[in-house]
Amino acid sequence: MSPKEIAAHYEARVFDTPEAATGAGFVLTETHAPRNVWNKASAAQSLMLRLRDQKDKGEIKEIGLVIEPWKVTGCYLPVERQ
Amino acid sequence: MPQEGKPPESGSTDAPADVATPIEAGAAPPPTVSADAEKDQKVEDAKARVAAAKEAAQKTAAPAAPKPPVKKKEEGPKPVDAANHPLVKKLRDKFGGAVVEASEFLGQLSICIEPARIVEVCRALKDDPDTPFNYLSDLTCVHYPDNKGAPFQVVYNLYSISKNERVRLNVDTTAEGVDSVTSVWPAADWLEREVYDLFGVVFRNHPDLRRILLPPDWEGHPLRKDYPLEFVENRWTAKHLPEFTDVQKEQLEQRRAYGLEILSVPQEREVRELFRSGKDVMPKDK
Numbered sequence: 001m002s003p004k005e006i007a008a009h010y011e012a013r014v015f016d017t018p019e020a021a022t023g024a025g026f027v028l029t030e031t032h033a034p035r036n037v038w039n040k041a042s043a044a045q046s047l048m049l050r051l052r053d054q055k056d057k058g059e060i061k062e063i064g065l066v067i068e069p070w071k072v073t074g075c076y077l078p079v080e081r082q
Numbered sequence: 083m084p085q086e087g088k089p090p091e092s093g094s095t096d097a098p099a100d101v102a103t104p105i106e107a108g109a110a111p112p113p114t115v116s117a118d119a120e121k122d123q124k125v126e127d128a129k130a131r132v133a134a135a136k137e138a139a140q141k142t143a144a145p146a147a148p149k150p151p152v153k154k155k156e157e158g159p160k161p162v163d164a165a166n167h168p169l170v171k172k173l174r175d176k177f178g179g180a181v182v183e184a185s186e187f188l189g190q191l192s193i194c195i196e197p198a199r200i201v202e203v204c205r206a207l208k209d210d211p212d213t214p215f216n217y218l219s220d221l222t223c224v225h226y227p228d229n230k231g232a233p234f235q236v237v238y239n240l241y242s243i244s245k246n247e248r249v250r251l252n253v254d255t256t257a258e259g260v261d262s263v264t265s266v267w268p269a270a271d272w273l274e275r276e277v278y279d280l281f282g283v284v285f286r287n288h289p290d291l292r293r294i295l296l297p298p299d300w301e302g303h304p305l306r307k308d309y310p311l312e313f314v315e316n317r318w319t320a321k322h323l324p325e326f327t328d329v330q331k332e333q334l335e336q337r338r339a340y341g342l343e344i345l346s347v348p349q350e351r352e353v354r355e356l357f358r359s360g361k362d363v364m365p366k367d368k
Contacts, residue, residue, distance in 0.1 A: 034312045042311035049227050049308035 002037075003044035003067050010048040013064035018073060026064050026075035033071040040072060047074035161187035169193075169213065169249060177203060192250040197260045200238075200253050204266045207240060213247050215240035218263070221273035223281045227307045232256055234283050238263070259284030262291075280305040297322070 007014045015021040032043035051063040062077035164186035180199040207215040219239040232254035262285040263270045274285040275294040282303035
């Protein structure tokens, strides 16, 4: 699976650049810069699984993934505090 | 009488008929068809013969067999239910609900066991008089992150040396783990430690459950799906590996930019230290 398919599997928003993600109110987390496509998919999945766990616990509202040519970055939309 | 060996005289009656002299051709032209027409006729005859031969060959030849349909991927072998397998029946008679399901794929029997009863099932299989599974061939684990109720499947591959039979036991569990089978097969000791190290599945009642491959203070379990394939600098590397100089950092950036193997960096560092310490890297011939 490609990082885009992995993001779709975990219902994550996909962004092309970190600026687009931060502009949409997302907070960036880890960035991985793997050296081949398989490792890129693995990195994307590891980011997604960690964010999904946080989402299941209710710590974050929405998850996202920034996919750039040579790196992937996780991001999330924080829960609105009242 | 003409002399023998002499050519006959021109105009004599002994001359052959086809060697017509101009006088004779003018007198009596032979009734011949023109050469072109004769050639055309021969070509037509030959074509007709070839066509007739082809037709006869087609009539006598058997009709071509239809090509077999292309096998689709879905038509490959699939696991089948193995509820009627004698070993499964025996286990069901003895343990009832402990056997969750059983399937057979390409002659390989897999039995899914309830986690709480894995030790007694294993002991029964080992002590079975008909097929004593006295050899724990392998113990491993699979991570299914989407299966939230039981994301880990511990797999026991058993072998009966005397009967040459194999069986695979599967146990679906969480990271809290299952009971250790070291009391049944002592060989499970290191295998369970390996699963604990790489998957983080705990084996209760294990005599010495600690990491076996990674350093004791390593964080994370590398064979889980939420662990990236590629080396990532983490707290352990920051604590235990010496810091890079600016030049080394730049070199690392360049290596990464070229997509080179960054895992080789620690090994290269070791080699560099060997050279700096003045040791002989390769033993010299005396």
